[in-house]
Amino acid sequence: MGSATAGARPLGALSRSSAHGPCLISGRAEVQMSEGIPTPGGYARSTGTVRALTLMIDFSDAPGKGRALDRFNEFFPQTREWFRTSSYGRLDYRPETPIADWLRMPKSFQAYGIERGAPFDPGYRRLVQDIVAEADPKVDFREYDLLNVLVTPNAGPSALDTVLSVTFAGNNEAPMADGVSVANASFVYSRQDDGSGSYEKTGYRVLPHENGHVFGLPDLYTQEGGAAVGHWDIMSEDWGANNDLLGWHKWKLGWLDTTQVTCASAPGTTEHTLTPLARPGGPKLIFIPLDRHTGYAVELRTRDGNDETVCRPGVLIYKVDADVDTGHGPVTVYDSRRDSGGCTRSPNVHAELSDATFTPGESFEDRGRGVRVVVAGADLEGNHVVRVTRR
Numbered sequence: 001m002g003s004a005t006a007g008a009r010p011l012g013a014l015s016r017s018s019a020h021g022p023c024l025i026s027g028r029a030e031v032q033m034s035e036g037i038p039t040p041g042g043y044a045r046s047t048g049t050v051r052a053l054t055l056m057i058d059f060s061d062a063p064g065k066g067r068a069l070d071r072f073n074e075f076f077p078q079t080r081e082w083f084r085t086s087s088y089g090r091l092d093y094r095p096e097t098p099i100a101d102w103l104r105m106p107k108s109f110q111a112y113g114i115e116r117g118a119p120f121d122p123g124y125r126r127l128v129q130d131i132v133a134e135a136d137p138k139v140d141f142r143e144y145d146l147l148n149v150l151v152t153p154n155a156g157p158s159a160l161d162t163v164l165s166v167t168f169a170g171n172n173e174a175p176m177a178d179g180v181s182v183a184n185a186s187f188v189y190s191r192q193d194d195g196s197g198s199y200e201k202t203g204y205r206v207l208p209h210e211n212g213h214v215f216g217l218p219d220l221y222t223q224e225g226g227a228a229v230g231h232w233d234i235m236s237e238d239w240g241a242n243n244d245l246l247g248w249h250k251w252k253l254g255w256l257d258t259t260q261v262t263c264a265s266a267p268g269t270t271e272h273t274l275t276p277l278a279r280p281g282g283p284k285l286i287f288i289p290l291d292r293h294t295g296y297a298v299e300l301r302t303r304d305g306n307d308e309t310v311c312r313p314g315v316l317i318y319k320v321d322a323d324v325d326t327g328h329g330p331v332t333v334y335d336s337r338r339d340s341g342g343c344t345r346s347p348n349v350h351a352e353l354s355d356a357t358f359t360p361g362e363s364f365e366d367r368g369r370g371v372r373v374v375v376a377g378a379d380l381e382g383n384h385v386v387r388v389t390r391r
């Protein structure tokens, strides 16, 4: 479990004086988990080969039913494939199970007192310490970039009642193992089964969400659920049909080259081509910085790759605010069709924002900030031309 040295991130080379400099927004120091770029150190690296130590644990009062590897198989190979597809092959995610059986914890589940998904609960700290102690004889923690703990699904409440799944990310005070800090660990409880019959296909998606935190991504859902970003990012909604990440997150994770991102910081009108975000290659993201902390992101979303439920392909426009913390709405998607009810009835997909995209002939305007984005047209391959005007 390396304490996640960021390594040779492509973003490491970016400086504030480069052409992309004005787009490297950052948050105040108090922000726990920010949308700022580059992501600070301490998180697991998100490009190249990433080794995910994956342990299946159970308890005397919640003994694992069936084989531990069946629990593993609820998440793999799907999670590995999900990352390969979303990252255009830049993240080679290798789940490893040096302990193939249930790892029995020394205390009962009840004794840990885990009642909610709060990573700083003392119960979690005791649990991580016990996991390390029980696994240590068979595991060299130095060989791994992150830890997945797949808890037997019969421990704790149903995910329909309370979602306990949680991630410690970039945790400076994490317990040590083999001389490295267990700083990036994702816990998955229960099953995300809503009874709609889609569990077999979609239930794994909680793990790429939790691992998103390990790579430094904040939660995009808020107290109001998915109303800020809808189904446009797995950090917003990880139940229901498959979805991808925002282009901003892909840039943050090092999955887009700087040549695929335009920083529209100069006044005047500029014209840009966007290729579908889920397809490899080509220009993907335009960012219009407003100040050192916020800006508008513009990208093209289509039904491709992990983006399974897009019902109105088009240009998605959203505001990113690096000063807003995880779970408080750091990203807000602009709805081109307010109060339309959306274009999907897919279960667990926030419907209203499903038709938020802008199509050729439509435009977005923020008069106060003097920003206008016009979708000027589309070619036969589905690429879109976007015109950006700013004061």
Ligand SMILES: [Zn+2]
Pocket (backbone or CB within 6 Å): 209, 210, 213, 218, 219
């Ligand atoms: Zn989360």
